[in-house]
Amino acid sequence: MTCNHEPEHRIAAELAKKNMPKEEEVEKLSGLFKAISEPSRLKILFALRQGELCVQHVAEAAGGTQSAVSHQLRILKANGIVRARREGQNILYSLADGHVVAVLELAAVHLKCDMGAENE
Amino acid sequence: MTCNHEPEHRIAAELAKKNMPKEEEVEKLSGLFKAISEPSRLKILFALRQGELCVQHVAEAAGGTQSAVSHQLRILKANGIVRARREGQNILYSLADGHVVAVLELAAVHLKCDMGAENE
DNA sequence: CTAATATATGAACAGTTATTCATATATTGA
DNA sequence: TCAATATATGAATAACTGTTCATATATTAG
Numbered sequence: 124m125t126c127n128h129e130p131e132h133r134i135a136a137e138l139a140k141k142n143m144p145k146e147e148e149v150e151k152l153s154g155l156f157k158a159i160s161e162p163s164r165l166k167i168l169f170a171l172r173q174g175e176l177c178v179q180h181v182a183e184a185a186g187g188t189q190s191a192v193s194h195q196l197r198i199l200k201a202n203g204i205v206r207a208r209r210e211g212q213n214i215l216y217s218l219a220d221g222h223v224v225a226v227l228e229l230a231a232v233h234l235k236c237d238m239g240a241e242n243e
Numbered sequence: 244m245t246c247n248h249e250p251e252h253r254i255a256a257e258l259a260k261k262n263m264p265k266e267e268e269v270e271k272l273s274g275l276f277k278a279i280s281e282p283s284r285l286k287i288l289f290a291l292r293q294g295e296l297c298v299q300h301v302a303e304a305a306g307g308t309q310s311a312v313s314h315q316l317r318i319l320k321a322n323g324i325v326r327a328r329r330e331g332q333n334i335l336y337s338l339a340d341g342h343v344v345a346v347l348e349l350a351a352v353h354l355k356c357d358m359g360a361e362n363e
Numbered sequence: 364c365t366a367a368t369a370t371a372t373g374a375a376c377a378g379t380t381a382t383t384c385a386t387a388t389a390t391t392g393a
Numbered sequence: 394t395c396a397a398t399a400t401a402t403g404a405a406t407a408a409c410t411g412t413t414c415a416t417a418t419a420t421t422a423g
Contacts, residue, residue, distance in 0.1 A: 136300035139293035142359040143286060143304065151354050152347065153282045160276030161381075162269050169269075173259035178400060180256035184263060191382055193401055203354075212390050212399050222353035226346055227272070233342035234271050234323075239262040281411075298370060311412055313371055332369050332420050364423105371418070379410075388401070393394100 158202040159223065163187055164195050169239065171205060172224060177213040278322040279343065283307055284315050289359065291325060292344060297333040 144152075159165060166185035170176060176184065182192040196216055199205040206219045218224060231238045264272075279285060286305035290296060296304065302312040316336055319325040326339045338344060351358045 132297070132300065135293045136290075136296060136304050139290040139296065139300070139304035142293065143289055144357065144359045148351075148354075148356045148358060149282050149285050149289075151356055152350055153280055153285055155350055155354060156276050156280030156285075160273055160280045162273045163381075165269050165273055165276075166263060169263055170256075170259040173255045173262065175252075176256060176259065177252070180252065180259070184256050184259035188383075189400075190384080190402085193399095194381075197401080209390085209400095212397095214400060220353070222349060226349050226353070229342060229346050229349060230272055230275055231268075233340070233346070234268075234275060236268045236271060237264065238268060239264045277410095283411075308413075309370075310372085310414080313369095314411075317371075329370095329420085332367095334370060367420100367422085369418100369420080372416085374415095375413090377410100377412085379408100381406105381408080383406085384404090386402085388399100390399080391397085393396085 154202055155204070158198055158204055159226070161195070163191065164199060165227075167192065167195055167199065168204070168218065168223060168227065171216060171218050175215040175217040177215055179213075181216060274322055275324070278318055278324055279347070281315070283311065284319060285347075287312065287315055287319065288324070288338065288343060288347065291336060291338050295335040295337040297335055299333075301336060 159168060163185065167181055170181050170184035173184075178189060178193055178196065181196070182189055185192065187195075196205060196207070200207060200216075203219055204223050205216050207214050207216050209215075228238065230236075279288060283305065287301055290301050290304035293304075298309060298313055298316065301316070302309055305312065307315075316325060316327070320327060320336075323339055324343050325336050327334050327336050329335075348358065350356075
């Protein structure tokens with residue numbers, strides 16, 4: 124409780140508390156990261172790097188059943204990560220914007236991952 | 244199953260499958276995002292933007308009990324997100340590198356979040 | 364060595380979540 | 394309108410995860 128710390132440590136702790144984002148911001152960020160943290164959803168995002176895909180093709184590329192993929196796409200859409208537009212019987216999904224891919228790539232750099240070719 | 248799609252759509256789907264990262268890479272990314280997706284852990288990371296902090300100070304700044312924070316720090320450490328070094332009785336935690344903060348800030352831009360002042 | 368402090372950890376419980384299955388909705392073509 | 398196709402969705406189950414509580418380990422002071 125008393126901590127053997129030098130005064131500057133306590134000051135840092137107080138600053139950290141003062142600069143803590145609001146609960147609401149934390150929740151939003153949490154929602155975003157949670158959305159992109161599940162392996163099945165990550166694969167969907169990787170698939171969509173290729174461009175617009177219908178649900179069946181997403182399922183084919185990312186693996187999983189139609190139902191499971193549809194459920195996951197709904198979560199991604201609810202979090203503003205993908206968008207959907209209807210074209211006839213199909214609904215085509217695509218990445219909502221470049222930020223998500225940027226986040227993925229930055230994270231990949233952190234992990235020194237090979238995320239697969241972007242174009243070929 | 245047949246899809247009314249034009250051939251180029253099928254080609255895109257095949258490319259998406261071909262460029263899918265390996266299961267191992269997906270798991271690593273998933274682990275990273277999962278690690279930073281829990282509100283309590285996010286708060287810990289925000290606290291550590293301030294610099295090295297001992298567990299008690301992290302708990303104070305981010306909220307939560309000593310035990311809960313310690314559990315969370317272990318997860319963050321296991322995922323290479325924070326590092327720890329002992330100094331006397333205290334163990335000081337800090338962000339492992341700048342990538343994570345960069346990811347957080349990029350995500351915040353995506354969400355148009357205000358993550359709190361970086362310096363003041 | 365003993366007491367005090369800081370941190371870690373195992374077990375258990377509660378809350379969350381991904382998948383499956385069955386079914387509903389929506390679009391197209393006949 | 395009916396059949397076929399594509400997608401969405403509600404319910405149920407199984408797996409996962411965060412917190413709490415009690416306790417263990419490690420460091421320092423005396």
